[in-house]
Amino acid sequence: MKRLRSVFQFFLLIGGLYFLPVVSVFADSENDTDKKELDISLSPKDTLFDISNMKPGDWAPRTLTVKNSGSKDFNYYMHLQNNGEKKLYNELLLEIKSDDKELYQGKLAAFKSLPARKLTNRSDENLDITIRFPEHLGNEFQGLDAVFDFIFSVERKNSTAIQAVTKGQIESGGVASAGLKLPATSTNLFNLMLVGSVLVLGGIVLMIIRHYKRTKIAQ
Missing domain, CATH: 1.20.5 (Single alpha-helices involved in coiled-coils or other helix-helix interfaces)
Known part of the structure; x- marks a missing residue:
């Protein structure tokens, strides 16, 4: 047995x-x-924003394509994650549009999430995303950067979410020599006015010298 x-x-x-x-x-x-049923992808895939020397008054528009590469319809969600210092990140402005419809406008740091957006299988949609550098920011923001992720997720029942991520990095540029941060257009205007003033002053001096010579000859 x-x-x-x-x-x-x-x-x-x-x-x-x-x-x-x-x-x-x-x-x-x-x-x-x-x-295969649930698959989300992004284009550009790795980096959406990679900007250096951004100054007050500058803005950067980008188009991000979100694609449903799976065989089932789904709702996707978008949120932001800060991966760097907060000082510049807290001041940058964010705009998001789809087909000219405004989805969000406000501070980058205040953005929480987009309402669920539906994508049918094998379809995609474009999101127009713009980041603006506020004109009023001063010298204390010189040389700072902001590093963050745009995270897109699709929830699955009784399982972890499927995610796709694209990155953003903004580096602020220098400031004007007068101690005031100006847009490039303002700096160019100042230079033109300075050159013009010098030419006018030079012309006045030449006229005075010429008048003095004529008076001396007449005597």
């Missing part, structure tokens, strides 16, 4: 080892199916 029980346990063990790879294959197959 004991011998028969031992033989039975041996065959049970062999059977378990035999069917284990089959169960694993079925599990992997289910995961692959789940990924």
Whole structure:
């Protein structure tokens, strides 16, 4: 009897080892199916904003394409994550539009999330995203940067969400020599006025010298 029980346990063990790879294959197959049904992708994929020497009054428009590459319709969500210092990040402005419809306008740091947006299978939509550097920011923002992620997610039942991420990085530029941060157009206007003033002053001096010479000759 004991011998028969031992033989039975041996065959049970062999059977378990035999069917284990089959169960694993079925599990992997289910995961692959789940990924094919729900699949979100972005373009550009890695980096949406990579801007250096941004100054007060500057703005940077970008277009981000969100694509449903799976076989099922889904709702996706978008939120931001700050990965750097807060000082400049807290002041930058963000605008988001889709088909000229405004979805958000306000501070970058105040953005929480877009309401759920539906994408049918094998379709995509463009989001027009603009970041603005406020004109009033002064010298204390010179040389600072803001680093953040745009995170897009699709929720799955009884499982972790599928996510796609694209990055943003903004670096502020220098300031005007007068100690006031000016847009490039203001600096150019100041230079033109300065050159014009010098030319006018030079012309007046030449007229005085010419008048003095004529008066001396007449005497």
